[in-house]
Amino acid sequence: MDPLSSLFWLFFIFMLIYPQMMFKFRLLQRYKCIKELEAERKTRVIVLIHRQEQLALFGIPIYRFISIEDSEEVLRAIRMTPDDMPIDIILHTPGGLVLAAEQIAMALKEHKAKTTAIIPHYAMSGGTLIALAADEIIMDKNAVMGPVDPQIGQYPAASILKTLEMKHADELDDETLILADISKKAINQVEEFVFELLKDKMDEEKARKLAKTLSHGEWTHDYPLTVKKLRELGIEVNTNVPKKVYELFDLYQQPVNQRPSVQYIPVPYHPKR
Template sequence: MNFGFTDIIWIVFLVFTVLPMVQQRSIAVRRFNLLRKIEEQRQSRVISLIHRQEAISLLGIPISRYINVEDSEHILRAIRLTPDDMPIDLILHTPGGLVLASEQIARALQQHRAKVTVFVPHYAMSGGTMISLAADEIVLDPNAVLGPVDPQLGQYPAASILQVVQQKNINRIDDNTLILADMAAKAVRQVQEFVEILLLDKLPAAKAKELAKMLAEGRWTHDYPITCEKLREMELPSVCNEMPLEVYELMELYPQPAQQRPSVQYIPLPYDKKLPG
């Protein structure tokens, strides 16, 4: 059989079109099998909420992910399908996202009757922290972090917008900034009230109110790292260094887009003994 140049072009096109689909399907099956393995080990419903940049389409265009309403719809459905007496394990890796979606997920987890555990292998910032606070127990890698839940309006922290109004003469502030300040005050108050509700199950009322204010008022920058030790100081139920190995394996199945020149390289083997010199 003779192949012309056009035939070769079509074959190459089909290979580059079908191969990524096959690889993606293979990764999806491995993710499912690993989730099932964790469920069997822990006798729980395991839900993953993992946001990383992923390469999509033929051109490999990376997209950034964050908590959105679609995520909340899927997680709420998973919770509804879980028996009341079955524990829920949520594997969480996210930079945050929409307050509405995060609150929906947190509220649904809080209302689940059996134990809810959130596993944070790397970070769960902003809305991810809000979701974590709804859990009965937060399990973190020793170097994993949560973050403040102070609301953001566009590119600006709500707390910083309020600072402008407090420090500047009102006659020198434009109407748009005043409107933003009004929205910012409402956003901070709403988030603080919701976080306080989440914490009332775990802490005395006065402590819950104090901690909710600390996390929502903009005391720190939005990327301030709240470590496991810091969570213990806050008297929140957190555990360090007890992350199941399968959680790390699952994270490996969410690869970042390939780069021509990777910024991090290492030999992917555990070094249990000192290497010979």
Template sequence: MDFFSLLWIFLIISSLQPVIRQKILESNRFRLLARLEQKRKSRVIAMIHRQETLSLLGFPLVRYIDIHDSEEILRAIKMTDNDVPIDLILHTPGGLVLAAEQIARALKKHPAKVTVFVPHYAMSGGTLIALAADEVVMDENAVLGPVDPQLGQQPAASIVKVLEQKPLSEVEDETIILADVARKALAQVKETVMELLQDRMSPEQAEQLAVTLSSGVWTHDYPITVDEARKLGLPISTDMPQDIYQLMALYPQSAQRRPSVEYIPVPRSRPAESNRRR
């Protein structure tokens, strides 16, 4: 076998390696999801948005909640009997309001218990989905986020404030039109939040929480901690199953550079001898 034959074999193996690695990851995820379903006697759905290197050239793909996600989750819910609980593992920076609202409404209509697990964060549309759950289980350091709508790169609430702070004669027509759309978006999201909360809170409490989350009280990336979410009246637990952390490890970030965080991945505790007095 000559040098060029060896080179071709090396190139073929190198090109297949990412595909094989991805297939192994998918198989491990499937087994872990099946184990979770067995333990909890539920339908387990994972919506985890991470950067993953899927192509041959290794470009990372950034993912958000989109229509494909809502279609898949709606199909999973349809395939679940009414007396079977649903567990949704949620890790997302947000995404399309339409897709998030579809998922949230479908979860709310499911007759059996719906639990949303947030191991790290569920921002924006992810929080909207969490509001549909009977229980939200968060890691002690996980966060949710406001659900105020964004028009392009601008918060809808901030666009509306432009008309409140400047004379109308000094505002461009395009901004006036944008502010009109922004008002509608704010009203629509507020109504959706109130609809999701109406069975769990009084109308006054639901409206107050809807205004807090959707009206631009905070910046869009404001982290709502476990304690703050409880103060807002959300049903938050921190009893996170260990299997969910293991599942998150099977969704690796893009490995195109040296990792900035490194540690030995084993449990660590102080030796018993160190606690003794000499």
């Protein structure tokens, strides 16, 4: 084999192995940071972070959402946690499968010790459901949550029902009528689930009203519920995010092979004395 060919194959093997080595190294860093956070807060820390990642060799970006596999792992972590040990769940997610989010939320609610949802940037849709199940919500002052109104296919369930008000049933096709029936059931189911999460935290009438507001499509599905808005709605929010959470969050950053759109000197600046 000629030297050029040997060099090519060495480079190819390196390109295959290097990303896996870097991933393992980053994984060890994450575990170390999680252990430090657990020691600091004396809790079980569960991380549910969905950030853009890239496939090892080709750098193809992939996007992640709350899945059944996520709920399986979170429920397993909760089962492995003693009843008297508090749980911190760190959330960074656009949402995902409602069933999976509801399973996680129920498991958190049933845990006997204190549960805390920590949101460094955003927890939308199913992430909001999970956060509402916790005894305490800690958010960055600029972080957001979102409405939990169901989505049927590519359309909001509330918008599908709106078509029934705008047109007579005889003017609609069978598929639209079926979707409207599913939409009504989905909204009622989510409203009832949110009410169950909230009823022990506030007055029952207030919990019922808030559950309806969050699930009936009052806003678009990506509407940002800021700290201020959440407090106006009656949801208590703490903005004292532990510093270690940000350090852990940074370890989930996965650069994509493209020119960066945001750049800055990555060190903290301190005010001049």
